[in-house]
Amino acid sequence: MNIGEVADSIDAPAFGILLLLPALIVILPISIIPGVSSLCAAVAVFIGCHILFGREALWLPERIRNIYFNGNRMTPIFRKMNGVTKKLDRFSKPRLTFMTGGFAGKLASVTVIILASATIVLGFIPLVDIALMLPIVFFGLGSYTRDGLITGIGWLVLAMGAGGVGFLI
Secondary structure, eight states: OBHHHHHHTOBGGGHHHHHHHHHHHHHSGGGGSTTHHHHHHHHHHHHHHHHHTTOSBOOOOHHHHTOBOOHHHHHHHHHHHHHHHHHHHHHOOSBSGGGTSHHHHHHHHHHHHHHHHHHHHHTTSTTHHHHHHHHHHHHHHHHHHTBHHHHHHHHHHHHHHHHHHHHHO
């Protein structure tokens, strides 16, 4: 199995989960390793651009598409992901969908690009990377589940963060 085969199986609705994964990695303690936050933020910028420009499929350079890996090693990961998605399905549902598509979806993708780019630049400051990537967690989850309530929570988290910075200044 190669990365290209996996990329071909991912369509536009799944881009939200691709935003969620790097943002979650930044929030976890592993992001203390130098460069992890910047790498994850670069992935978020890449996926945000895909969403902004309305791409239907994930584009990857041929060199990356041809990287092979053992598919059997991925089976436990996919099983765990299946369990997580079942839990998400109980919690979330398509509601307030105007906040996940159209203009609101494009605005969220521009915001993701800005926040992730700021993470690349400011990621060396302790906890700033987490604060910048936290709204992306909600944007990705809301986009994936088509749940505008979750996306709205992302906007609220962003507003609270901006308000906190404004208060400190």
